[in-house]
Amino acid sequence: MIGTTKRLITEEKVKNSSCTHCGEENSLMVKVFSKMFMLKVLPFAIGKSTELYCSNCKKAYGPNDTLDPTTKRRIDIIKDDAQHAWFLYIGYAFFALVLLVAIFKDL
Numbered sequence: 001m002i003g004t005t006k007r008l009i010t011e012e013k014v015k016n017s018s019c020t021h022c023g024e025e026n027s028l029m030v031k032v033f034s035k036m037f038m039l040k041v042l043p044f045a046i047g048k049s050t051e052l053y054c055s056n057c058k059k060a061y062g063p064n065d066t067l068d069p070t071t072k073r074r075i076d077i078i079k080d081d082a083q084h085a086w087f088l089y090i091g092y093a094f095f096a097l098v099l100l101v102a103i104f105k106d107l
C-alpha cells in the first residue's frame, strides 16, 4: 500500500464556542487527524488535519463555513497540542537506520 491516509489523534470539545448553524453553545467538537504517507508498512507523519462538527445539530463544518477568530484560535491550539503517535515516525527511523548502516558498513 502506497499513498496517504489519516488516523484520528483526538476528539475534543471547543470550549466557549457556539454553533453558527443551530446556535447551541459548547456543542462544537473538533477531530484532529494525523496525515501520513504510507510506504508499504512504513508510516511517515506528514501533518495534521482537523474536522469540525456540531454535536447538537450534527452540522459538519467545511472550508467555506465562517468561524469567529476566537473559535479558530481554539481549534488551532487543540491541533497544535495533538501529537502524532510515536509509530508514525517509524518510516523516518527506518530510513535513518538504513542510511547509518550504509555509512558505517564500509568502515
Ligand SMILES: [Zn+2]
Pocket (backbone or CB within 6 Å): 019, 020, 021, 022, 023, 024, 027, 054, 055, 056, 057, 058, 059
Ligand atoms: Zn449546531
